[in-house]
Amino acid sequence: MSSRRVVTELALASLRYRAAASLASFVAILIGCGLLIACAGLFETAIVLQAQPQRLAAAPIVVGGSSAFKLPDEESEVVPYAERAGLPADQITKIGAVQGVQRAVPDVSFPAVLLRDGAPQAVDSSVLSGHGWDSAALGGYALREGDQPNSGQVVVDSATAATAGIKAGGKVDLAVDGRKESFTVSGIAEPGQTVRAPAFFFSTSEAREFSPRQGRSDLVGVFPAEGVDAGELAARIAEQVPGVSVLTGDDRGAAEFLGVDNSRLPLILLAAVFGGMVLVVMALVVSATISLGVQQRKQELALLRATGATPRQVHRMVLAETMAVGAVAALCGVVLGSLLGHQIFDTSVSLGIAPDELVFQQSVIAFGAGVIATLLIVFAAAWIAALAASRARPIQALAEAAIPSARVHPLRRTAAGVCAVATVLLAATTMFMPADIASAIGGPAVLTGAIAVALIGPEILAFVADRFGPHIRRVGGRDAALAVINSRVRAVAFAAALTPITLATAVALGNVYSETTAQKAQVAAYVDQLTADVVVSAGSGAIPRDEFERIRSTPGVGTASPLITSSGWIEQPYDGNGSDPLRLMGVAAEDQGGTVLGTEVTEGSLKDLKGDSVALPQDVADDLEIKLKDKITMRLGDGAQAQVTVVALLDSPSSYASMVLPAELLAAHTTAGLPSQVLVKAAEGQDASDLVSALSDRLGDWPGVSVGDNDALLASFQAGADVEAMINYLLAVLAIAYAAIAAVNTLAVAVLARRREFGAQRLAGADRGQVRRMLFIEGGIVAVVGLVLGIGISLFTVLPMAITTGEIIPSGPVWVFLAVVLAVFLIVWPVTALAARLAMRHSPIEAITLPGQ
Numbered sequence: 051m052s053s054r055r056v057v058t059e060l061a062l063a064s065l066r067y068r069a070a071a072s073l074a075s076f077v078a079i080l081i082g083c084g085l086l087i088a089c090a091g092l093f094e095t096a097i098v099l100q101a102q103p104q105r106l107a108a109a110p111i112v113v114g115g116s117s118a119f120k121l122p123d124e125e126s127e128v129v130p131y132a133e134r135a136g137l138p139a140d141q142i143t144k145i146g147a148v149q150g151v152q153r154a155v156p157d158v159s160f161p162a163v164l165l166r167d168g169a170p171q172a173v174d175s176s177v178l179s180g181h182g183w184d185s186a187a188l189g190g191y192a193l194r195e196g197d198q199p200n201s202g203q204v205v206v207d208s209a210t211a212a213t214a215g216i217k218a219g220g221k222v223d224l225a226v227d228g229r230k231e232s233f234t235v236s237g238i239a240e241p242g243q244t245v246r247a248p249a250f251f252f253s254t255s256e257a258r259e260f261s262p263r264q265g266r267s268d269l270v271g272v273f274p275a276e277g278v279d280a281g282e283l284a285a286r287i288a289e290q291v292p293g294v295s296v297l298t299g300d301d302r303g304a305a306e307f308l309g310v311d312n313s314r315l316p317l318i319l320l321a322a323v324f325g326g327m328v329l330v331v332m333a334l335v336v337s338a339t340i341s342l343g344v345q346q347r348k349q350e351l352a353l354l355r356a357t358g359a360t361p362r363q364v365h366r367m368v369l370a371e372t373m374a375v376g377a378v379a380a381l382c383g384v385v386l387g388s389l390l391g392h393q394i395f396d397t398s399v400s401l402g403i404a405p406d407e408l409v410f411q412q413s414v415i416a417f418g419a420g421v422i423a424t425l426l427i428v429f430a431a432a433w434i435a436a437l438a439a440s441r442a443r444p445i446q447a448l449a450e451a452a453i454p455s456a457r458v459h460p461l462r463r464t465a466a467g468v469c470a471v472a473t474v475l476l477a478a479t480t481m482f483m484p485a486d487i488a489s490a491i492g493g494p495a496v497l498t499g500a501i502a503v504a505l506i507g508p509e510i511l512a513f514v515a516d517r518f519g520p521h522i523r524r525v526g527g528r529d530a531a532l533a534v535i536n537s538r539v540r541a542v543a544f545a546a547a548l549t550p551i552t553l554a555t556a557v558a559l560g561n562v563y564s565e566t567t568a569q570k571a572q573v574a575a576y577v578d579q580l581t582a583d584v585v586v587s588a589g590s591g592a593i594p595r596d597e598f599e600r601i602r603s604t605p606g607v608g609t610a611s612p613l614i615t616s617s618g619w620i621e622q623p624y625d626g627n628g629s630d631p632l633r634l635m636g637v638a639a640e641d642q643g644g645t646v647l648g649t650e651v652t653e654g655s656l657k658d659l660k661g662d663s664v665a666l667p668q669d670v671a672d673d674l675e676i677k678l679k680d681k682i683t684m685r686l687g688d689g690a691q692a693q694v695t696v697v698a699l700l701d702s703p704s705s706y707a708s709m710v711l712p713a714e715l716l717a718a719h720t721t722a723g724l725p726s727q728v729l730v731k732a733a734e735g736q737d738a739s740d741l742v743s744a745l746s747d748r749l750g751d752w753p754g755v756s757v758g759d760n761d762a763l764l765a766s767f768q769a770g771a772d773v774e775a776m777i778n779y780l781l782a783v784l785a786i787a788y789a790a791i792a793a794v795n796t797l798a799v800a801v802l803a804r805r806r807e808f809g810a811q812r813l814a815g816a817d818r819g820q821v822r823r824m825l826f827i828e829g830g831i832v833a834v835v836g837l838v839l840g841i842g843i844s845l846f847t848v849l850p851m852a853i854t855t856g857e858i859i860p861s862g863p864v865w866v867f868l869a870v871v872l873a874v875f876l877i878v879w880p881v882t883a884l885a886a887r888l889a890m891r892h893s894p895i896e897a898i899t900l901p902g903q
Contacts (some may be wrong), residue, residue, distance in 0.1 A: 072375050074795040077429055078339045079379035080386060081788055082332035087387025087420030088394050089325035091412035094315035095395065101303025101310045104245040108190035109155070109271030110280040113137070113145055114301040116689045117295045118310055119631075122624050130311035130633065132617045133687035134721040136266035143729060144291045145270055149695045150278040151287075156267035157185040160260045161592045161722055163754070165223040165230065170754035172304060175246045178666060178722070182257030188271040190242020191251070196235070198253075198642060203236035205251040211238045223249060225753045226260050228592040246406075247686075262592075262723025295619075297724035300409070308721060309405035311797065316403050323493070324781050328788070330497045331424065331553060334504045335792035337431035339799070340372055344435045365436045372432035380424045384417050391416075394784070396407050401776040406834060419549035459623040462505045469502035473846050480850035496560040499843035500553040507545030507626040512538055514835055533827035544828070546796040548836050551874055554789035555840025558870045559773050560847040561782035566862035567729040567848065571855035575706035579635070580613070581648035582729035584745060585762040588755060592724035597752060601728050604748050606741045608733035611638035611646040612713040612725035613763075616687035620709075623674045623682070632670070634687065635708040636716030637729070646729040647700075647710060653678045654698035659712050660887050665698035667707035684709075686719040701890075729763070790873070794881045797832075801825060801885035808890050809897025818890055825886050829878040837874055 106112050118128035137145075137156070146154035162180030163170040183198050183205065191207070196218035199205050204224065216222055220235050239251065252260065274283045280298055288296040297305050304310040334525050354364055395410040476495040503510065515538035522532050539543055574585025586593070586601055593612065602610040614636035639648055640656040647656060652668050659665055664684065666676060674684060676696060684692045692715065702708065717723060732741045738759065746757045756762070808821050852860045890897070 058067045058323040065114070065263065072371075074799040075336070075339050075372065075375050075518050075594040076379045077795055078332075078335050078792055079376050079424060080326065080383050081791055082336060082381045082427070083327045083420055083424040084386030084390045085385025085784065085788060086325065086423050086537040087383060087412070087417055088330070088391035089321050089328060090416035090419045090557070091387070091391035092317055092321035092395060092398075093325065094413060094416050095404075095408065095411040096314050096321060098411045098513060099304060099310055099314055099520060100300045100409045100411060101307055101405070102300050102409060103302040103306050104243065104407075105241070105247065106157075106269075106271060106302050106306045107188075109188045109302070110274060110298065111284050111287070112188075112269055112297045112305045113154075113270035113272060114269040114295050114297070114305045117291050117304070119619065119685055122621065128687070130314065131687055131689050132751050133719060134268055134308055134687040136263050136268055137270060138266055141268055141291060141294065142257075142267060145272065145294075148283070148287050148290050150273040150275050151272055152278075153273045155184055155187055155271045155273070156182075157188060157271060158257050158261045158263070159268045160257070160262060161225070161227055161724070162260075163225045164210065164248065165753050170225055179248045180224075180250050180252065180257065180260060182254040183251045184254050186239060186249075186251050188243060189249070190238040191249070192242070193237045194240045196237025199236045199251060200253050201256055201257075202233060203253065204233040205237040205239050206235055207245065207249040208238055208240045210244070210248040210250075211235075223753075228588050228594040228597060228752075229455065230751070230753050254798045259707045262717070265762050296576075297689075298786050303407055306406055307407040310408055311576060313404045313408060317398070320398065320403065320754055320780070324784065327497065327557070327781060329427070329503070330783075331418075331550075331788055331792075332424075333427050333431065334500065334549050334553060335789065336427055337435065338504065338549045339796055340431045341435045341542075341546060341793065344368060361896065365433075368436035369429075369432050372436075374606060375426035376425060379606055380421045380428075383424060384421065385419040387417065387420055388412060394780070397780065401780065403776060403780075420557060444530075456508040456538070458501065458506055458509055463509075466502040466505035469498045469505065473499040473502065473843070477850045479848040480847075481853045485856060493560070493564070493847060495846040496556045496843055499846060500556055503552045503839050503843070504545075504549040507548045510839070511541040511544050511548060511832075511835065514831065514832050515541070522827070522831065529823040533824045533831065536824070537828055537831050540779055540800070543800045544832050547793055547878075548801060548839075549833050550789040550792040550796065551833060551836030551877070552839045552843070554793070554877075555837055555874060556843040557789070558782050558786050558844075559841060559867065560844035561778045562866050563844070563848045563860045563862040567855060567857070570861040571857070572706050573764060576708075576843075577760070579649050579702065579708060580637075580646055580729060580763060582646055582763060583730065583732045584730040584742050584762055585747060585758050585760065586728040586730065586749065586755065587758070587762060588726050588752075592722055592726060593728055594724065597749070598628075598725075600748065601730065601745065604735055604745055606736040606737070607609055608731045609638075609646065610642055610728055610730045612717070613637060613646075613727045613729050614713055614716045614720060614725045616716060618687050619668075620674065620710075621683045621685045621691065623676070632703040633706070633708040634711060634716060636711050636713040636725075638713050640711075646731060650701040652701050654696070656698055658697035659710065661712065662694045662715065663697045664694040665700055665710040666696055667702035667709070668699045669702070670707060670709070671696070671699050686716070688719045690719050692719075700797045721791060727763075786873075790877050793877050797829070797878060797881050798885045801882060802889050805889045805892070805897045808886075809892070809894040812890070812894040813898070821890065822883065824887050825882050826879060829882040832876050832894075833878040837871060 065586040103112070117135065118130045139622055142154060142156055145151065158181060159178035186205070192207075193205070194208055196205070204222065206222065210216065214222075216235055216238070218235055221232055222235050223230060223232050225231075233252075239249075241249075258264075272283070272287065274280050284296045284298050288294070295305070315469065317723040326555050354367075373507060391412050392410055395404065398404045399406055399408070475496045476498065480495075485552050515534050519538070520535040522534050526533065553667050598610070598612060603605065614638070616634040618633050618634050637659075639645075639659040640647075645656050647665075651665075654665070656665060658659075664682070671677070676694055678699060681693055682697050684694055686692055694711070696716075698710075700707075700710065717725060730741065730745070732738050742757055742759065749755045750758065811821055812818070848860045852858060
């Protein structure tokens, strides 16, 4: 019989007698593999961005304006525009003239909301439900009742009609571009497939009047001539009509649903950051679990060496055992990865990170990448853990099996020092970075700190036992004396549980408090840039010009300004922001009543903020060497270029500054084309609360309007900031859950491996209660040390973030800290109690004679 076969049989046989250790490794590898596959699925979803079209499903080809900005300093990188880019009439004519096009149908979209009892029906504000009748062909809409609309008439989709009880020939109230209008229902239309969004079709001429994009269409649906291949025709259109995006198949959904393209970056961020975190966490957890199993077998491995086994055979046997467990766990992880992937994606959708229409992708590539990465991590961890055991001399190994040394290899100590230095450097670098990108720099400090702890964990626990052991004995009494001795002698085993506890604490506190600190600064900086006594918000999606005039002419109003937000770039001179566009804010110029802009003007005047002009933050202007009265080229949110003159320089917050444009200029380059909020400042001597009441009374007939104080401005921005925060919170929850499961695993294995020890203690006179109290104190030592280390590591992320925002003390709820502390003890003590009960279920005599673990 060959030595290789003997090693394999020994490896498989030993798994039967080491069920606890094998199960712990299996669970750690299983969950890690599942999370990696889930991350790969999220990344694939972000790359593919598949969203099945609904209202545009009948058009084989959909053509829109350019959907992304090609960065001047990058060869191939593009960034999606925040707004929908329209198509001018001349481009539509060119599209229709391409050979093979049977019909090119322009689509015009604008805000249209159904009113019920004068109030707007709840609807996604990003959906523009008003269209011209011609575009009904794009969704295969067919009249089920009535006729096509003329002026003053509307065709309603069948789902909305059924829900609202609308009949052909009846009357219906709609808020169109924010104005209440009454229309006759000329017909009910049935789409060719399921369309979730409501649709209201008006006559083509009336739709053009309603559209804020005068002279432009949102997109064009192209129908190929008979016998013409859609793919070939799409390529021909892209070649002959430059500056457009041509979409076919499921890619057409990106033209219909604006959130699809803009979800690419958040999803890639979620997948990349979480995937990297899982890789590190999994490597730490799996290596700790495998190392614990090998450490518990040192005596057995030493005996094999003493009876003639070579170091290579011992190494191969341990490697074979671990890879057998790893292979089975990875295969099972395929199923778990599919379940976790869909669950994490669904959670991302519910949190607003990804749009409802995006389809989750998880092909064989995602599964293969997760399985291969898992097996590589398992192989590396097993190879390293088995190496030390196989190289030890038999006599030395037998001695270390009885009393394992807490000293780690000098190479591990050096690596820990490198990681500690990296943690300090990352924290120091973060303090000098702008607050809006500091979290990306400081976040990895949590992981490097946790790696440092994992590498020298046994020495840390030995130091704690030596330095604080007398204090613990005084507090805990007789039971604590043996617990302290055990924590010193079994430092290697306890270090396997210390690593995930430290990691969970550091990730939880670091992610949450750095995010809450950054978010508070971001919201405060945004709100401080604006001053308003009253905020008027449109529930119907837009504020038309005539309603704005009503607001401004209300007695007691000092000044009123529309508020429009978007994002864009300074293209010439190029700002170099790349994938992070600058914030754009549109407000009215300063008048005799003042301005709603709260930022101090360092040069120039906001009275000149009219026409093609811009007010720049002083820091941005200095970085790009832009002076007052200079002309610059901007790339706005819909891809349009704008030549603007710098009329003012602003003392804006350096991290969350906004470029300020005239409201009329910016509104024309947004998807809705109209503002959704108006900021009002009270006239001198006018009480703000009285003005709120006056505006509420005057605008009472305006559908869905809300009138509030400055808190409404904060709430609207807070909603957007919350989406970014949810990414970090989701990362923290998933990483903590994995680390917690790993801690439970290692604690259970460590306790169950001591059945003989507990049996001997009970034979010597100890009862179950005394053994259990000893274990609770041991667990408490590990929990407290893990908490202290985790809190210390998290400070290297949280404190630099606070300093970059101009604060010293981080912001965030205290209950998060208390919850993390409570969670650690709820992880440690219940599993200790359960494992102790299982370990002592046999009589003392039976316990000391049990084979294996």
